[in-house]
Amino acid sequence: xxxxxxxxxxxxxxxxxxxxxxxxxxxxxxxxxxxxxxxxxxxxxxxxxxxxxxxxxxxxxxxxxxxxxxxxxxxxxxxxxxxxxxxxxxxxxxxxxxxxxxxxxxxxxxxxxxxxxxxxxxxxxxxxxxxxxxxxxxxxxxxxxxxxxxxxxxxxxxxxxxxxxxxxxxxxxxxxxxxxxxxxxxxxxxxxxxxxxxxxxxxxxxxxxxxxxxxxxxxxxxxxxxxxxxxxxxxxxxxxxxxxxxx
Amino acid sequence: xxxxxxxxxxxxxxxxxxxxxxxxxxxxxxxxxxxxxxxxxxxxxxxxxxxxxxxxxxxxxxxxxxxxxxxxxxxxxxxxxxxxxxxxxxxxxxxxxxxxxxxxxxxxxxxxxxxxxxxxxxxxxxxxxxxxxxxxxxxxxxxxxxxxxxxxxxxxxxxxxxxxxxxxxxxxxxxxxxxxxxxxxxxxxxxxxxxxxxxxxxxxxxxxxxxxxxxxxxxxxxxxxxxxxxxxxxxxxxxxxxxxxxxxxxxxxxxxxxxxxxxxxxxxxxxxxxxxxxxxxxxxxxxxxxxxxxxxxxxxxxxxxxxxxxxxxxxxxxxxxxxxxxxxxxxxxxxxxxxxxxxxxxxxxxxxxxxxxxxxxxxxxxxxxxxxxxxxxxxxxxxxxxxxxxxxxxxxxxxxxxxxxxxxxxxxxxxxxxxxxxxxxxxxxxxxxxxxxxxxxxxxxxxxxxxxxxxxxxxxxxxxxxxxxxxxxxxxxxxxxxxxxxxxxxxxxxxxxxxxx
Numbered sequence: 001x002x003x004x005x006x007x008x009x010x011x012x013x014x015x016x017x018x019x020x021x022x023x024x025x026x027x028x029x030x031x032x033x034x035x036x037x038x039x040x041x042x043x044x045x046x047x048x049x050x051x052x053x054x055x056x057x058x059x060x061x062x063x064x065x066x067x068x069x070x071x072x073x074x075x076x077x078x079x080x081x082x083x084x085x086x087x088x089x090x091x092x093x094x095x096x097x098x099x100x101x102x103x104x105x106x107x108x109x110x111x112x113x114x115x116x117x118x119x120x121x122x123x124x125x126x127x128x129x130x131x132x133x134x135x136x137x138x139x140x141x142x143x144x145x146x147x148x149x150x151x152x153x154x155x156x157x158x159x160x161x162x163x164x165x166x167x168x169x170x171x172x173x174x175x176x177x178x179x180x181x182x183x184x185x186x187x188x189x190x191x192x193x194x195x196x197x198x199x200x201x202x203x204x205x206x207x208x209x210x211x212x213x214x215x216x217x218x219x220x221x222x223x224x225x226x227x228x229x230x231x232x233x234x235x236x237x238x239x240x241x242x243x244x245x246x247x
Numbered sequence: 248x249x250x251x252x253x254x255x256x257x258x259x260x261x262x263x264x265x266x267x268x269x270x271x272x273x274x275x276x277x278x279x280x281x282x283x284x285x286x287x288x289x290x291x292x293x294x295x296x297x298x299x300x301x302x303x304x305x306x307x308x309x310x311x312x313x314x315x316x317x318x319x320x321x322x323x324x325x326x327x328x329x330x331x332x333x334x335x336x337x338x339x340x341x342x343x344x345x346x347x348x349x350x351x352x353x354x355x356x357x358x359x360x361x362x363x364x365x366x367x368x369x370x371x372x373x374x375x376x377x378x379x380x381x382x383x384x385x386x387x388x389x390x391x392x393x394x395x396x397x398x399x400x401x402x403x404x405x406x407x408x409x410x411x412x413x414x415x416x417x418x419x420x421x422x423x424x425x426x427x428x429x430x431x432x433x434x435x436x437x438x439x440x441x442x443x444x445x446x447x448x449x450x451x452x453x454x455x456x457x458x459x460x461x462x463x464x465x466x467x468x469x470x471x472x473x474x475x476x477x478x479x480x481x482x483x484x485x486x487x488x489x490x491x492x493x494x495x496x497x498x499x500x501x502x503x504x505x506x507x508x509x510x511x512x513x514x515x516x517x518x519x520x521x522x523x524x525x526x527x528x529x530x531x532x533x534x535x536x537x538x539x540x541x542x543x544x545x546x547x548x549x550x551x552x553x554x555x556x557x558x559x560x561x562x563x564x565x566x567x568x569x570x571x572x573x574x575x576x577x578x579x580x581x582x583x584x585x586x587x588x589x590x591x592x593x594x595x596x597x598x599x600x601x602x603x604x605x606x607x608x609x610x611x612x613x614x615x616x617x618x619x620x621x622x623x624x625x626x627x628x629x630x631x632x633x634x635x636x637x638x639x640x641x642x643x644x645x646x647x648x649x650x651x652x653x654x655x656x657x658x659x660x661x662x663x664x665x666x667x668x669x670x671x672x673x674x675x676x677x678x679x680x681x682x683x684x685x686x687x688x689x690x691x692x693x694x695x696x697x698x699x700x701x702x703x704x705x706x707x708x709x710x711x712x713x714x715x716x717x718x719x720x721x722x723x724x725x726x727x728x729x730x731x732x733x734x735x736x737x738x739x740x741x742x743x744x745x746x747x748x
Contacts, residue, residue: 050345068503076351086342090277102270103350103357111269147346 002185008056010042017042019209029181031200032189038206040189048080048157079153085144089133100147118146138164156186174199193234212245274364280330284372291322291376304387307466314397317456320404321436327369329429331412334365339420354499366409390570391467396477401455403484410488414495453483463537465603468570475540479527486521490514567601581642584676585649594734596624643678655738663711664742670715714744
């Protein structure tokens, strides 16, 4: 299993953001759904080794992120797109992606090719030499995705990756996710249930720091057949599971 | 879609070789520091460059104020600190902290690359501007070579300001950290400059803009430029910079014991070096040839630079250091009347010889001083801040100083009898009584050394003035006869006004 989580918790002062999560995931695209404040971003940040867990077990790519040497190996194989992507306005697209490729300890000889590949994958070839300050929000999001995938990660963590993308780009992006899911573990945290339906092989629904549903998108759809609210079957499943968890 | 495969990693050592260079190249290209260099260059031109070229064309004079008092550091410091703080706060301001903290390469390593690029730009600007300044000076002087250690120590000062600014930005990220850090650096430099004028070897001497930096007006001419102060400063400044970088590493090494230990070691090593440098600065003392630190000196301060003086023709020659060759005709002409006046008298000097201005003595801040040191009279010209052709404007002052030394008046002004004879002799060598009060008046262009405690020329109607008039009215032969028999007693201060003819 690339992700092995058991009874994982995370507290911020008196607020418990993640309250005993159990999760296992291998290769494939894993969707993480939930309302605002459900704990998705905190869980993702722990898996990205940004923050340590308060308690519980967390193993990534068969390694313990609590040990510095193993954490380094995890990070070398990790791609992460945070919810709020920061960027350096004076950098060009290529420089920004190359910068993170180098920080990820990629072999220098392969960096140029990998950067070019990542830029093409997010369809920013014509903006490769543009300064980041000149790009739109959607383009910046694609730059963020490119820096996350530039090192061909074995574990790709994406927090709201499709925010700001136009429908055409969203379709392309889902294709990219499926491609990566064939050889790596991709975790996508999102509000958009159609992303989950289109790209994910498994989905977890979080509420109040806990996972309240774990299954396939089809199984989530089934949950909403009787009493769900929403425009699509997945949305109805989503609302039905949440209503059930809160009742 | 482009098909790719999972990257297999080569050995770690191979990976580590080229990555920092490429990262550094990106950081150099996208650094804010070069945008500030033109502004720094303008400030440097207004301050350091113009101050330098206003001085006498000697390496010591050209650099004593500019380099010795750290003008380039003042010009660079606030800008460098602000720019470094801006770069240090970049991830905090731009919200990239999460991104950069989950990379395989440690956060500290990434920060060090950014710091290195920022500092490299600052130091490159410093080297170019000081190099240009030195090139201009080299074209103007004809004797000796430049002082290098103060320049290196000042480079370490820029290193410290860049490092502290960067660390401040990293620790307190925000858009206000840069102006606050720049202002803090400016205040620190002003305080250091101000304190240095009154306390050349105190705690403030750690910054190279404090005091004279060991560059005396005789440095590189009569004796070598002393490196003691610069070496101790170098240790202190590099040590503090290293410690600051170690603190940065400690802060970004949360969860990694090995890296934390490395950062702690760097911090401690930096503090140890800085402590040694500061300890050495504490043992510094101002001596005749500059600031000496016994453990670093190695006797260098006592090693005079040999030279063959250039002398004027005449019975009593005036001899100057060859570096002052262009001043010789003017000085000799100014002194000629007094030399003729005292020639043949017992105790008259056989020549006037230029000596080094004392670094710690009153003549360090003075232009000219004459000391009776028979058989020669010592003449220190210090820092003449005018052209050789203008030496003629000094004739009254030079004659006054010469005769002041001749009658043995010393720094205390002399006895009434000495003052009377001095005034009388001055009147005989072309400085009438009416012009004498102007000799000791403060002048904007000329400062006479060693006269701070003088009471001034005799006031008209006073007993001293009357005695001076009486002595001056004597025939020349009578004056010389009296001086021949009484000069020793006059110099020893044993004579009273009543004993004058």
